[in-house]
Amino acid sequence: MPADIERMLRESLEARAQDVxxxxxxxxxxxxxxxxQRTFRLAxxxxxxTAAVLVAIVVVPGLIDRPDxxxxxPAAPTDPDPVPGPADGCTSPADxxxxxxxxxxxxxxxxxxxxxxxxxxxDIDENPAVSPDGIHVLFTSWRDSAPVIAHxxxxxxxxxxxxxGELPAFAPDGRVAWVQQADGDRAFIVGGQLFSEPEFxxxxxxxxxxxxxxxxxxxxxxxxxxxxxxxARPESGELLRIDDPERTYxxxxxxxxGTIAVIAVDEGGSYELGYLDRAVLxxxxxxxxxxxxxxxxxxxxxxxxxxAGYVWAEQVGDMEHRWVPRDELAWLVGSPGWVSLLREDGExxxxxxxxxxLAPAMNPAAVLGEREGDEPLYLEPQAVPHNVExxxxxxxxxxxxxDFGGLHALMVEEFSWSxxxxxxxDEAIAYLRDNPELLDVIAGLLELPYGVVDPVEPEYFVWPxxxxxxxxxxxxxxxxxxxxxxxxxxxxxxxxGEYLGWRVGIDRDGVWRYFIAGD
Amino acid sequence: MNAIALRSPVAMSAxxxxxFAAHHxxxxxxxxxxxxDRQRAEDAVxxxxxxxxxxxxxxxxxxxxxxxxxxxxxxxNSRFRRLALERREAAKRxxxxxxxxxTEDQAADQDEVFRALQRLPERQxxxxxxxxxxxxxxxxxxxxMGVSTGTVKSSVSRGxxxxxxxxxxx
Numbered sequence: 001m002p003a004d005i006e007r008m009l010r011e012s013l014e015a016r017a018q019d020v021x022x023x024x025x026x027x028x029x030x031x032x033x034x035x036x037q038r039t040f041r042l043a044x045x046x047x048x049x050t051a052a053v054l055v056a057i058v059v060v061p062g063l064i065d066r067p068d069x070x071x072x073x074p075a076a077p078t079d080p081d082p083v084p085g086p087a088d089g090c091t092s093p094a095d096x097x098x099x100x101x102x103x104x105x106x107x108x109x110x111x112x113x114x115x116x117x118x119x120x121x122x123d124i125d126e127n128p129a130v131s132p133d134g135i136h137v138l139f140t141s142w143r144d145s146a147p148v149i150a151h152x153x154x155x156x157x158x159x160x161x162x163x164x165g166e167l168p169a170f171a172p173d174g175r176v177a178w179v180q181q182a183d184g185d186r187a188f189i190v191g192g193q194l195f196s197e198p199e200f201x202x203x204x205x206x207x208x209x210x211x212x213x214x215x216x217x218x219x220x221x222x223x224x225x226x227x228x229x230x231x232a233r234p235e236s237g238e239l240l241r242i243d244d245p246e247r248t249y250x251x252x253x254x255x256x257x258g259t260i261a262v263i264a265v266d267e268g269g270s271y272e273l274g275y276l277d278r279a280v281l282x283x284x285x286x287x288x289x290x291x292x293x294x295x296x297x298x299x300x301x302x303x304x305x306x307x308a309g310y311v312w313a314e315q316v317g318d319m320e321h322r323w324v325p326r327d328e329l330a331w332l333v334g335s336p337g338w339v340s341l342l343r344e345d346g347e348x349x350x351x352x353x354x355x356x357x358l359a360p361a362m363n364p365a366a367v368l369g370e371r372e373g374d375e376p377l378y379l380e381p382q383a384v385p386h387n388v389e390x391x392x393x394x395x396x397x398x399x400x401x402x403d404f405g406g407l408h409a410l411m412v413e414e415f416s417w418s419x420x421x422x423x424x425x426d427e428a429i430a431y432l433r434d435n436p437e438l439l440d441v442i443a444g445l446l447e448l449p450y451g452v453v454d455p456v457e458p459e460y461f462v463w464p465x466x467x468x469x470x471x472x473x474x475x476x477x478x479x480x481x482x483x484x485x486x487x488x489x490x491x492x493x494x495x496x497g498e499y500l501g502w503r504v505g506i507d508r509d510g511v512w513r514y515f516i517a518g519d
Numbered sequence: 520m521n522a523i524a525l526r527s528p529v530a531m532s533a534x535x536x537x538x539f540a541a542h543h544x545x546x547x548x549x550x551x552x553x554x555x556d557r558q559r560a561e562d563a564v565x566x567x568x569x570x571x572x573x574x575x576x577x578x579x580x581x582x583x584x585x586x587x588x589x590x591x592x593x594x595x596n597s598r599f600r601r602l603a604l605e606r607r608e609a610a611k612r613x614x615x616x617x618x619x620x621x622t623e624d625q626a627a628d629q630d631e632v633f634r635a636l637q638r639l640p641e642r643q644x645x646x647x648x649x650x651x652x653x654x655x656x657x658x659x660x661x662x663x664m665g666v667s668t669g670t671v672k673s674s675v676s677r678g679x680x681x682x683x684x685x686x687x688x689x
Contacts, residue, residue, distance in 0.1 A: 005683050012632035013652040017548040030568045225667040248669040265669035269676025
């Protein structure tokens, strides 16, 4: 056995490197390739210019509705991709769902069910995060090599683009944070309420690679790849570095009970899952506890870690697992192409999903068990045809995001926006731009129960329900209707016994037909 | 009639020629140590410099040496994945392709350590070359590879262990 492999290695590398002398022709080849590319770009620019003229002539009317995104970051085009489907059918009584990316698409897996495509497009979609109420999924979508934050509803896959950024993470109270990478080694962690302007912006050094929101307190944990975990406090913008001279940390993750886990690599290069004492969040010296050794596989690198909460996987076939509730905390851990469900006692089950599983995210509300309180869930899936539900969710997301382009794309061409015959979606959008408070009305209505206008052809689904069922849910849901359309319209309804206020209509095929008031 | 002087993009940027001259040799040697093939190394380096030029021209390269290293590693490794397939196909067709390799490459084949290095997984090989040939720190290696320091540490450790095993057997 060689006495000193490192010495031999250095000698070998040096000797082999000295064998190679630069070829003087290489510079000529480099210049030649640059010229060729420039020529090609010039030609392409000519074609593009011609195309641009044609587009300006033919499509200019449509350009007035470019997205006007409220969410921070540069405006991005509204996702033009059709909703993939079917994405319903992956539901379970406990609503336990894991969302993960595989080969650039988003998938979800539920207790009692297999894996289903949630959202697929020609772009690379990754890093999903599931909202605490299990309704929303945010993810990073790479559009023209630039990352944007996109939103998709877990129940239907209806999607919209929110703005520039990457690595979204949800707080337990539903706030969201994400990363905007600046030029060079500089980034900003920004965040706030979903579909709203950012409330904080924390400048940080380095390229942020993982971002996790503490499930107990107001902390964000992240890593930049240099072996330390950082804590950022949204309220103060304060940063705290947590490192350990004996090991490097990566992939910070926080379980629903507040357990902070990291992937640690010791001096020997071995991986392990370990826990950090929560006192580190207050600036204490790192209290680290190794928990489980991780396998030393050749392809185990750049590991990811996510809390799986209180679920486990039962094998039901050679390549299939069914997820079941369990009392012990579990983690999803792996690297590209390899993922396992892992418990603190070392029990492990490799997950055979539809394909490789990357950066999974669990529904944190589901893994905590029963949802608390009887508050109606925000935009729960409604018992309407799938196409109608998809459109409802798309309208809702676009309205909440202030995405006029997205709303325009969802409207039928002869869209009815004013009672009495105004049938033009361009005018409808212009009206909404002049009266942006109506976006909240649209979104608020779509969070209420619906009614069915029947018989008409095609059948219409109308929000709010009181338009067709004036006595139903009354007065139980009065306050919610007031919140959506205001006291005056509700007062008129109560006085006349007939609701003629703002309402949204979607036909059975999922076509958005109107947003009108009056009769 | 007035003559119009046209200048090539490269001629307009004489500084880039200096950048090339300063870093070509190191880039080529890294590419060779990663790929084990001189011709493929030259090709990869050429393409890497073309990509660096685009970035350099837009003023986005603060540290040309580090940026070139990263570009070369990316280029070699992305080519290496394609080549792994091509080589397997070529070996099937011809039985063996060593007869077409250069003298330097054949000499390298006689170097057990270097031969073993070429059989390491891509990430381990890259980490080892950057650490032991370029003498980069773990953090610098991580930066070039676009991975965490933990991955560098683990990749080097496992790569060395595998080299030891190979040397033991041989």
